[in-house]
Amino acid sequence: MATLRQLEYLVTVVDTGSFTRAAEQLHVTQPALSHQVRALETALGGPLLERLPRAVRLTPLGRAVLPHARAALAEAARLDAVARRSAGLDEGELEVAVVYSVSLGVLPPVLRTWRRGHPRVRIRLREYPHTDDLQAAMAAGRADLAVGPAPTGWEGPVRELGVEEFAIVLPADDPLAASPDGTLALGELADRAWVHYSPGNGLADLVDRAWAEAGLRPRIAVRAEQTSAALLLAAGLGPALVPANIIPPDFDGAALRPDPPIQRTLTAYTRTRPDRLTTAFTDLLARQAQVVPPHFPAGRPPAGPTAAP
Structure with missing residues (x-):
């Protein structure tokens, strides 16, 4: 069975482009690093990296495994953050994924208010061009909360914003x-x-x-x-x-x-029941987000929506 340490070693070798640089970054010896990568390859049933004279190259199996390795490491980091927040620490990092237009219109005033109330909580914003990209990123564990059009067939909690x-x-x-x-x-x-x-x-x-x-x-x-x-x-x-x-x-x-x-309907959604910090941010978003700004002309009463991705 693969371990998080082995997955971290694989990702670091890929990101640095060599076993030598990866060993330096991880503060381990190169033989120890190579041993763990070989153990991972044995556990997964095949070679993940092709060792070239001056570089490394992912094999087809390595290319298939790498996204899951990154997602597992990101989820482990979030689990650690959740544990610290559950212990009452008002600090850490909240990762929010959005479609492009949300980061321009709905989100900025909410982030300003959030910053005043939670100055020790870092917000990492991830932007995506399409709701399909946003939903795929959330499913892969790349954020704690997604804000965008209503997701299709989503099994986790979804909260309508307007x-x-x-x-x-x-x-x-x-x-x-x-x-x-x-x-x-x-x-x-x-x-x-x-x-x-x-x-x-x-x-x-x-x-x-x-x-x-x-x-x-x-x-x-x-x-x-x-x-x-x-x-x-x-x-x-x-x-x-x-x-x-x-x-x-x-x-x-x-x-x-x-x-x-x-x-179109905007929503906030998570994979599982959100922790206290994610819930607090979502509550603020639901209260303060101006999905339709007050200065937009009143016009005629809506006759029916044109929903879109």
Whole structure:
């Protein structure tokens, strides 16, 4: 059976690129390191590393094992942190995984409040472009808490934070910006070239679905990797759909509610029942997160959501 020490040795050899450097970093002798790696290979049924003259290379079995080794080490570190927190220590590290847009809109004010109340707790933020990536990262044990769209088929605890609204962003001088009720049908923009998201970003799926439901196949002016880039580019290159919570109160463009509205539910979820520190952060998130900002135009009552990854 593989031990955590053996997994640590394997990961360190891979990360440093040599047995010599790994032994130095781990403060063990090279023969002892080699012995433990060979013992791991015996336990797992085959060679994990190919020893080259000046490097090491993962074998196919090694490539399959490495992600699980990293996940096991990360989970062990989190177990240690949980144990210390359960003992009443208000310190440690909380790993939070999010999709890109959440780190721009919902999370910053929550983190500011959290920092004031828990100055000795470090927050490590992990960002992912798509909810599928976020869910896979959580399943692999890379974070304590995930914040993003509702996960599919998730067996752990899930807490709903609210229904996120999306806005059509236009330059302030656009003829369609002066909507009397703050709403705009996507069909009104059928002849426009849009600011879109790069493939792999979950918002690209949301926008494609919204266009399909409206019967549109618009032209693309430019694709943006990040949600914030789409907000900036829309100021002059074309309309864009962005989460309303990333739009600042002093935004100098126009932010209109699509008619019908485009929405998605945001959640916070964990693999198992969360410890006290994770629960405290989730409680703060549920209380303070402005999923729909107060300065977003009221528009018409929602007619039904367009859910998306």
